[in-house]
Amino acid sequence: MSGLVRTTVTLLFAAWFIDYVDRLAIATVLPVIGKEFSLDLRQQGLVVSVFFVAYAAFQIPGGMLADRFGAKRVTCWALLAWSLCTALTGLAWSFAALLLIRLVFGAAEGVFPAAATKALVERTTVAERMGAQGTIMSSNALAAVAAPLAVPPLAAAFGWRWAFFAAAGLGVLVHFAVRARLPAVQAAVRVRLPAPRAHGLESAAGDAVRMRDVLRMGVLWRFSLMLFGYATVVWGLSTWIPSYLTSERGLSLTSAGVLVALPSLGTAVATWLGGRLSDRMEGHHRRVIVPAMTVAAVALCLMALSPSLAGAIACGTVAVFAVSLCYMPIFAVPLRGLPPELVGVGSSVVVIGGQFAGMAVPPLLGAIAEAASFEVAFAVLALGPVLTIVMALLTPQDTHGFTAALRRTAPPALSVRIAKEPS
Template structure:
């Protein structure tokens, strides 16, 4: 039997990365599309169940409450049972509750269904992050993650364009049934085709013990990254939740046409997310260099958008704000993903994502109340606070993996130099 060629191992590793990126992109695309559908049907829900904007915001928040609460348990499950298995559980469960949302008969039923849906989706992000870390090298990681997470912005383009006509013809319930079916298809693909982890990438389960969990939660630097994610998510989820209703109710834009308008900032977000991942790899972390100027631009253009007198100005200013904020998504993960030990990636990344989901939980009802009590202008202006929080946390967090390891203690992994020596040996 002939020995494998020297190029065989690098080729196999490259295939592992490509296949992992494609499958995780598809899973995140469905994940994001499933949660975006609710924003498109809020006007229909308000009319059918006689709901004010504050109540509509609570429907969105019910998802984020459960999603936030399940981040850390999801990280524990991923560290204990493996990323592939937990991702499969999540995909099947959230597809089920997406379909059940289409059968909701009251405001209370909607809250229950969205809470259960959020719990099912909540265990997915840390498992997906762990799956990526196990199948990439540190030098590949943020570029690959940028491609994967661009799926969120792609979903923001595709979902309104595909779902708005569906709602117009078949009603709001059909949107949930169709996206649930997509989730089942992606589950099958992940179950059958996700590659095995790279050699030596599977860590022990010490992080999933009570002692390991307590050690993780006591590391203050992770919570500062979580606050940075909170500020980012206030902006993105505040806009995503309320722009469809604003365009319909305040500007008189039909839902199908609103879908086309929403595609413009979403395309900007997709481009910025990929670019942010590449910048993160090039800068070796140093997120302050991206986040401070980007969030300053986002804050200015959010205010211009909020008080724009024309629809064209609203969309143009909003697109610039979304592009600037989306540049920050990959950089805010770059240092923790490079600096965390493999055993703590699941729980550590869950802490950061938890901060983002709290932002998604807070922004929709606060904006709904502001829109009812004052105006949509006040509601959109509120989002500039998210940019301020994110920028402040960028100043208060380590700027590279070595600085992160110095303050993370036992959660810190080996240096990238040591990792590269190990991989080449």
């Protein structure tokens, strides 16, 4: 990587890392919060999923904001806003207040993914993009290591509220780092970007028309469904494994945190490896997704059937590793094929599928666990990999096929833009 790309990757890695730490912190102390506010499993699942209601709702507006006001500016706004909400989580005084804060927190984080994706696209070439993005997104897995290792001890020593205050402080520091050090847009990309648009009703109407055109591109929604299947496993396990280990297996919160964190190291490697494979294969996500998601589905079923704790953890680790290997291949073709001015909105359409999963899966699994058992709930998660495999078979495998699919549903003016050299 060039110095510009390394700096970009480092800063966006840090931003995504604190994004996921702030998001996952709630799951690591959910048993404690549930006890303090007298919440059953359905209500605990709602605390997690309400975040995704706003997070999903703000994905596409976040892409529009990034396209209109600039990726760097929107990234900084998001960092500052969600850090404030993280601090407010530590001040929650009731279940209703916690839900409201989590809802606003989801909106603040919701504008970030498209802005961060656009920031990377503007500072990388096609050849290096997925490897860079894979490195950045491995931060999510490392955050899944850090959160359960750091938050429970902080909660045990100072109370769960102080863990959120500490995370908020880190977010503010990352905000200032991104604001001061994120490199300028590459000149080769800048010349292909459209001229800045004037603010006002006319510009807003143009944004609405452009968003409507993008939303009509069915191929993007098929990639979105692929991410839905992926996120079903990720958010189902990350939400309920701590509760499963403490309530069903009798472990302490700190011990459960260690067991949750260790498999996440493999997830970081899998995410990075998925990005490298995507670059080498120039898309062609089916080659990775079909075998990996097959392994994940089988491992989840074996996890549900395992009588021992060691067997359940081993199968869960295999499932998460296999699923994480597919994350970057899902994005490979869209990020290669979307023109620069559509990256914000287009990538947000793909991302929103994962947020719908985060919205629906935690309370659903909580209800299944309460009505039947956690083992049954984990077996149900195997449907996620099956959905991803089906969508992988129904989506274009390279940039040429993707742009052809986009042009079939795009208006004439946009079809001409899509037909040009990829960003």
